[in-house]
Amino acid sequence: xxxxxAIISIIVKALRSAGVRDAEILEEMVDHYLIVIENEVANGxxxxxxxQHTINxxxxxxxxxxxxxxxxxxxxxxxxxMFLTGGYSYLYQPFPAKKPLAIAELTTKVQxxxxxxxxxxxxxxxxxxxxxxKHPVTGAKNYHRGIDIKAPIGTPVLATGxxxxxKVGYNQKAGRFxxxxxxxxxxxxxxxxxxxxxxxxxxxxxxxxxxxxxxxGMSSAxxxxxxxxxxxxxxxxxxxxxx
Amino acid sequence: MDSNxxxxxxxxxxxxxxxxRENGKMYGYEICQLTKEKTDNKILLTEGAIxxxxxxxxxxxxxxxxxxxxxxxxxxxxxxxxxxLQEVESQIDLLSxxxxxxxxxxxxxx
Ligand SMILES: [Zn+2]
Numbered sequence: 001x002x003x004x005x006a007i008i009s010i011i012v013k014a015l016r017s018a019g020v021r022d023a024e025i026l027e028e029m030v031d032h033y034l035i036v037i038e039n040e041v042a043n044g045x046x047x048x049x050x051x052q053h054t055i056n057x058x059x060x061x062x063x064x065x066x067x068x069x070x071x072x073x074x075x076x077x078x079x080x081x082m083f084l085t086g087g088y089s090y091l092y093q094p095f096p097a098k099k100p101l102a103i104a105e106l107t108t109k110v111q112x113x114x115x116x117x118x119x120x121x122x123x124x125x126x127x128x129x130x131x132x133x134k135h136p137v138t139g140a141k142n143y144h145r146g147i148d149i150k151a152p153i154g155t156p157v158l159a160t161g162x163x164x165x166x167k168v169g170y171n172q173k174a175g176r177f178x179x180x181x182x183x184x185x186x187x188x189x190x191x192x193x194x195x196x197x198x199x200x201x202x203x204x205x206x207x208x209x210x211x212x213x214x215x216x217g218m219s220s221a222x223x224x225x226x227x228x229x230x231x232x233x234x235x236x237x238x239x240x241x242x243x
Numbered sequence: 244m245d246s247n248x249x250x251x252x253x254x255x256x257x258x259x260x261x262x263x264r265e266n267g268k269m270y271g272y273e274i275c276q277l278t279k280e281k282t283d284n285k286i287l288l289t290e291g292a293i294x295x296x297x298x299x300x301x302x303x304x305x306x307x308x309x310x311x312x313x314x315x316x317x318x319x320x321x322x323x324x325x326x327x328l329q330e331v332e333s334q335i336d337l338l339s340x341x342x343x344x345x346x347x348x349x350x351x352x353x
Binding site for chain 1: 270271272289290291292294295298316317318319
């Protein structure tokens with residue numbers, strides 16, 4: 001059984017990629033595609049097949065008329081209000097849910113990634129970009145999941161968006177590191193720190209100092225390694241900063 | 244199906260109104276299914292066509308939407324706005340007259 005929240009999240013992701021942004025339209029379309037999946041499963045398809053088929057359908061259907069952002073402010077407020085007062089739950093019963101997914105969470109999914117610059121040195125040089133590269137220490141070709149920002153040891157490292165602290169720790173590769181959870185979609189990671197000034201579970205705001213940069217772990221020179229993870233996939237932070 | 248699509252362009256609004264008038268409250272998926280059944284699988288409405296049409300009709304005040312919990316999730320239903328019923332009827336009449344004219348133009352011998 002694939003958890004309903006996972007299925008909904010797959011559908012939302014595909015719809016977002018197709019340009020659908022409006023929370024109310026997303027909710028309506030999610031219901032539509034869940035019916036499609038239910039019917040296919042009822043007709044003998046496996047869940048995985050039905051989901052794949054539905055995603056293909058979303059990708060090949062022209063949804064451009066649904067992508068106009070006609071959001072007025074008040075429906076969003078209304079949804080938030082309904083969610084806060086417990087008026088909304090988004091259970092999907094045929095596939096048992098881990099937890100009810102509320103419309104407010106769907107709204108969260110259309111939020112943008114954290115936009116802040118992660119270090120208190122606005123002009124710091126980027127020594128290694130996102131994507132395929134030769135690793136500076138091992139020399140092996142690999143995929144760089146973030147960006148490296150040159151910084152003298154001791155430069156304050158800043159939260160790039162409002163978040164809760166998901167994890168702080170140390171390992172051989174990342175050195176001293178911090179992982180922030182921004183909503184249920186985006187996390188950011190900060191590696192090679194020399195010191196950490198927050199603890200797991202703390203709430204931080206955009207621009208707060210969370211530690212100071214260093215050269216810990218597998219690092220050839222003092223720098224901050226910064227990542228943005230969209231659910232499971234690393235995305236290029238440069239595309240997000242200041243947008 | 245592409246030629247159907249071309250013909251549907253100007254008439255989908257009215258077709259949706261006629262389906263809603265006949266069937267009362269319906270949701271998007273249901274309208275797609277009913278259209279498919281009624282036309283013997285010849286007219287397949289895509290999501291990209293039906294939902295924008297429903298949203299536009301609602302914006303124009305010809306239909307109204309309501310939300311209901313079904314299987315624990317929210318489903319958006321549409322129905323004819325009773326205070327626009329006259330306008331709806333006249334649109335359906337116009338299209339039905341027009342298709343009559345088309346028929347007589349296309350079957351010139353009859
Ligand atoms: Zn790096």
